[in-house]
Amino acid sequence: MKIYDYKGFPNPTRVRIALAEKNALQAVEFIHIDVLAGEHREPAFIAKNPSATVPVLELADGTFISESSAITEFIDQHFDGISLFGTSAQERAVIHMLQKQAESGVLDAIGAYFHHATEGLMESYQNKDWGLKQKQNAINKMHYFNQLLSTRKYLAGNNYSVADITLFAGLAFADFVKIEIPPECKHLLDWRASIESRPAVASI
Ligand SMILES: N[C@@H](CCC(=O)N[C@@H](CS)C(=O)NCC(=O)O)C(=O)O
CATH class of the missing domain: 1.20.1050.10 (Glutathione S-transferase Yfyf (Class Pi); Chain A, domain 2)
Incomplete structure (x- = not known):
């Protein structure tokens, strides 16, 4: 699985903390998107996320998931460890x-x-x-x-x-x-x- 992001930006930080809590940072390949240079507004990135924002998760079957709340929910379900979204x-x-x-x-x-x-x-x-x-x-x-x-x-x-x-x-x-x-x-x-x-x- 791949995550397109910009390390240190607020929404990418949400995803990276969720991965770290699951001890799963190593399971992901991070791809740097140079937001400061406008790379997120180029056609290649818009094809992944029409909202032109990072982070974006890419799954093995080619599915792209944007929105940090959705990505962290996927992480919570996919990896073992502490539950971040609750049980009852x-x-x-x-x-x-x-x-x-x-x-x-x-x-x-x-x-x-x-x-x-x-x-x-x-x-x-x-x-x-x-x-x-x-x-x-x-x-x-x-x-x-x-x-x-x-x-x-x-x-x-x-x-x-x-x-x-x-x-x-x-x-x-x-x-x-x-x-x-x-x-x-x-x-x-x-x-x-x-x-x-x-x-x-x-x-x-
Ligand atoms: N609702 C989105 C917001 C994502 C977002 O705004 N990301 C910022 C970085 S923290 C971004 O890519 N900004 C680029 C821009 O606004 O042009 C999420 O939860 O992931």
Whole structure:
């Protein structure tokens, strides 16, 4: 199996952490896509993912899978080890809910800020007000997650899950664009330090 990505970018990081948690990084061939040079917008890559984003997973039969949530779900099912998506119906639904909130409320909101209110990536269209609004939305969500983490160890409860991975990648994106986690969000900051110290996360 192959993964087309750009090491260190937020969404590729989600996939690499999931693989590391499963001890499966060696099972994958990584193919570097030079996003900074626009390689992801060339026809050869668009044929793999019409959305022109990394990461993309290619399976042995030639199937291409984009969207980090889908790729990490495949990884969770395909490889043995810790369950990242939960087991019971309730646990799976709660993890899904929190991953979605972390993705749209933090990671994608910060992405909108990056693409619209900073230089971004060779953007053909920008709406600065939209970008700034999304930055504020991301900060509001940090407060929301801080509150949640005042009563639980991990985002979805007692067990580490893909929701933690997605929020962690979102906060790394915040660092990159210099959006500070509000210092009063102590539970969020402590949680982040605990995720950072996981061997799989530290190995990425
Ligand atoms: N929803 C997609 C988003 C992927 C995404 O936006 N990837 C970024 C890198 S972190 C990218 O390829 N950006 C290129 C661009 O926006 O032109 C996912 O979950 O994988």
